[in-house]
Amino acid sequence: MGVEERRQQLIGVALELFSRRSPDEVSIDEIASAAGISRPLVYHYFPGKLSLYEAALQRAADDLAGRFVEPHEGPLGARLLRVMRRFFDFVDEHGPGFSALMRGGPAVGSSTTNALIDAVRQAAYDQILAHLGVENPPARLELVVRSWISLAESTALIWLDGRRIPRAELEYQLVHDFAALAAVSAAHDEEMAMLMRQVLKDEPTDGPFSDLVGRLISLAS
Amino acid sequence: MGVEERRQQLIGVALELFSRRSPDEVSIDEIASAAGISRPLVYHYFPGKLSLYEAALQRAADDLAGRFVEPHEGPLGARLLRVMRRFFDFVDEHGPGFSALMRGGPAVGSSTTNALIDAVRQAAYDQILAHLGVENPPARLELVVRSWISLAESTALIWLDGRRIPRAELEYQLVHDFAALAAVSAAHDEEMAMLMRQVLKDEPTDGPFSDLVGRLISLAS
Structure with missing residues (x-):
């Protein structure tokens, strides 16, 4: 060799x-x-x-x-769901190493490893903004996207600790969590509300986002 | 001395x-x-x-x-909002040190410091379960509470990076984020739906949780 x-x-x-x-x-x-x-x-x-x-x-x-790379075609909710499946594939394949890395500690917490983790987070962030079609995100959109990325990480870590919830459910729920966090932000800020209306206007009635609205309405009634 | x-x-x-x-x-x-x-x-x-x-x-x-310690009196949403205010007081007082610690790295990422961080997370988790009145949480409730705690951490870290959003807004939004994540989980699982109905049955119509529902309804219309 x-x-x-x-x-x-x-x-x-x-x-x-x-x-x-x-x-x-x-x-x-x-x-x-x-x-x-x-x-x-x-x-x-x-x-x-x-x-x-x-x-x-x-x-x-x-x-x-x-x-994280996904064609810019079709409904956003379905794209995010496909990425979540591939993310959980990765977490599944690298479980114990992923946990040890993300939980930090002297064995794995060097400045190089932290920089690598941050680069992956940034890649996820850039992909999401590109799919949303937003070039200069307002601070509230940046917060929603970055904090949701951390939510996806912690959800994966909690899943690895015992795998007590089927991963397919968590993949789908994370798509709904994204919509829920964006909705909360939109409920607090008019610019976010306009942005989310623009982003979601082409989502189909049988996609994940409409499904969440339907589930919440039937939950409330 | x-x-x-x-x-x-x-x-x-x-x-x-x-x-x-x-x-x-x-x-x-x-x-x-x-x-x-x-x-x-x-x-x-x-x-x-x-x-x-x-x-x-x-x-x-x-x-x-x-x-995190809060009297077990009055509506849950208002209790959580008071805790969020004290959490952001803490983050505000210890900003750069909090960021350095939570972002890890060789200077701060010893196994002792990680154990201290985990103990604080566990204290937050125990307090929330006690307020919800749940002794043996199902896996899905544990996921909602633990992943929301990590969301609160990342929201605080993002806030510290430039302070571009008023902290009072984030404190209130985190209370709404908790409700939103619990609602998503309830929309996926009947046990969570029953648990959340039980927990929220005494929330007043002028509390943070009802306010979120009102905001979302007006957003949708």
């Missing part, structure tokens, strides 16, 4: 191990053994476990950011 | 400095100077900056958890 090819293979092996267990439980020996090479050879490519962890995390971050 | 008195004074001085700037920008020299004692004397009471930081954080965590 060439140098770059070997590096990429090691990153893949490491990512799989770091995903399945908390990173501080994974040793270089284990990575070497899983990759079928010697421990000194691992150090030939990566100076230490932290640099291998950061490279694996970079690959996972790129993967996750890629899952 | 006695030993314990001196320790408490140092913790107070340190908390004030750690609150106003990122902890990694605060030196032991500065703390010693603000306390009017010599640098070696600081080390007599605390082995290093981290232990002083953790002691200051413990005091801040106790303070914050204390602000």
Whole structure:
């Protein structure tokens, strides 16, 4: 194998191990053994476990950011639901590593890992604004989108802790949570109300957003 | 001063400095100077900056958890709004330190600090369940409460980043966000719907929850 090819293979092996267990439980020996090479050879490519962890995390971050990309076609609610499914696929695949990373701590809370997490959050934020067709968001829209992204993270973390609620329900509920938080903001601010009316005017009556309104009306009656 | 008195004074001085700037920008020299004692004397009471930081954080965590305590009297929406005001008072008083802590990173992300943050989250969770009068919460209620707590944290962090939205609006909106997330969950699950009906049956028509329904109805029409 060439140098770059070997590096990429090691990153893949490491990512799989770091995903399945908390990173501080994974040793270089284990990575070497899983990759079928010697421990000194691992150090030939990566100076230490932290640099291998950061490279694996970079690959996972790129993967996750890629899952946010969705064609600008069809109803917004359905687009968001497809992205939520891919987000939970990712969370499912990387469960223990995702939990350890997002819960922080000395093993995983370096400034590099924090910057990678922030970059993924920013990618999610940029995608949502692009789908909403808003270039210069008012502060209240930025708040709704960014705080909903954190809600999606915490929902995924709580789901991983025991998986007591079917993930399909949470994926759908997060789409409804987005609509609910946007509605609360619109109920407090006229600019947000106008923006949301504009954004939602083409949503179909059988889409997720209309479904939420129907559910709430039947709940209230 | 006695030993314990001196320790408490140092913790107070340190908390004030750690609150106003990122902890990694605060030196032991500065703390010693603000306390009017010599640098070696600081080390007599605390082995290093981290232990002083953790002691200051413990005091801040106790303070914050204390602000969650609210008499079990009157409408729930009004209780939650009072707690949100005290939460934003705290965030306002400790802004830069709160941001640095919650954004993590090597300077502040030790396992001790993470345990302190989790304890405050747990205190908030326990208080909310006690006010709702629920002893054994179903998984969906736990999700609503815990994910709303994380929403309150992220809303406060976004507010601190520029303070572009009046905090009184955010305090009130977070009460509405709680109702909105609970409503979404109730719209998906019959047990949650029954629980929410039970919890909200005594809310007055001029309280925050009725106000939200009124706002949403006028928004929809």
